Amino acid sequence: MSPSVLEALKLTTAMKCAPHEGCSLLLRVQASLILHDSLRGLEACSMNLDTQETQCQNVRVSRASRRRQVGRQLQVHFDCFEVSVAQSLYVTLRTVPHFCGVQLDQQYHVEVEKFSYWVDRSRKVILVQVPEAPGAPDYYVRLCLKWFTCEDVGSPVRVTVNRMSRTVSLPYSQELPCLCLEGWSATPDAVRMQACPFEDETEALWDAIRYHPGDQALSWEPACPVSGHVSLCWRPGPGALCHNLEHSGRPAHGRVQYPLVDAQPQLCLKFSTSRGFRVRCPFQERRFQALPISRCTCVTRGSHGPLPAAQFSGPRPSPQPQ
Structure with missing residues (x-):
């Protein structure tokens, strides 16, 4: 079987939220292939590079589909894999049965949703748009001066779930290259995202x-x-x-x-x-x-x-x- 049978492997993250259960991050796996008469299905495996833990899923291709659609392009959607923020994953796509050399690999890093911002220089404020998702936890944003660590400039602002507006206004006094925005979810050990609007202005x-x-x-x-x-x-x-x-x-x-x-x-x-x-x-x-x-x-x-x-x-x- 030619390696070109497997055309593409696409990975994206999604958030699943349920009432009273909170939200969880998921990895969506989508494959594109040319159907071959010897192919019985596809297998996708996700390995956590930190723990070496591996999860695998199989999708079967029916005999009737193989007869009618041999040589045609086929889109395959796997069930979602549960993942965590900041995980580094190694995803492998193989045929069933497995043919030597017919395989696609991709490394993927799970990132938290980033905030967006814009600077109002006339008012000397930075407006921060906090990421929003149904059932998502509260969110913190702050200004800080980035030395060896990011030192507080004022107190962090907590954006609660029931807040009417997800936009926060943070005033600043000087446009310094080390003046940065920092945002993180109000959960234990949350990953903090940073952006420095004036990093080129010295x-x-x-x-x-x-x-x-x-x-x-x-x-x-x-x-x-x-x-x-x-x-x-x-x-x-x-x-x-x-x-x-x-x-x-x-x-x-x-x-x-x-x-x-x-x-x-x-x-x-x-x-x-x-x-x-x-x-x-x-x-x-x-x-x-x-x-x-x-x-x-x-x-x-x-x-x-x-x-x-x-x-x-x-x-x-x-x-x-x-």
Whole structure:
């Protein structure tokens, strides 16, 4: 028998709900084949890859059907297999009797139904549509900041079965790449689904700059995990290249602080990541109240201008005229 007799194997999940009994997940198995006169039926087996437990079902093809429909395409629907959320299954389809090499295999992962959402930037809210099924349990949704774990931003919202609307409004303050939605069923050990609406938007990270006039400390602390480097740089004018200052490089893994920094408009912070670099000049924007600028000056290309004073861990270079 040719292997092409078995044309397709289709797997889908469905939810079965009964009054007073709750809901259960089922795996539907559908096969497409070309009927052969030697074929007596089909066998579908589902094996749980975690426990190696196997379930099998057989569908018989009557002799009358074989005589009338040999060579025609036939659709076969098996009874549903009971499954659980997050199961990994290996499904096999074979002929009865089994012919060597005539077999279809497919691996399938059972996922929980996902929530949907959309962002209203004008109101700074995220609207979440909770999945709905008759007899399904309550559902939780929340906002969280994703570091090593997802840390709560506000309290989770519980959507009850008898709630009129399945849409939840979650307000947010900043569009951060690690600000995520998390949803899960109100059942023990429920699988949690996550979505991060702003994962490609990093601009807000570079604005987390603080200046303390009393001790002249300039600091930056990202609200999300960042991989890269931060350094002080000197920008001669608007749109000009920002020149890195020696011994000012720091890994951007957490809070970075520079003590004894003068509030010079040309003094900037440069952030370098795998996506490129960003430059922020906090004193040029006059966001911070600052003490008078440094007494140190130098000659640069024939003109006088201030030189930023900052304390570094390495040796301090002497200002040299260019």
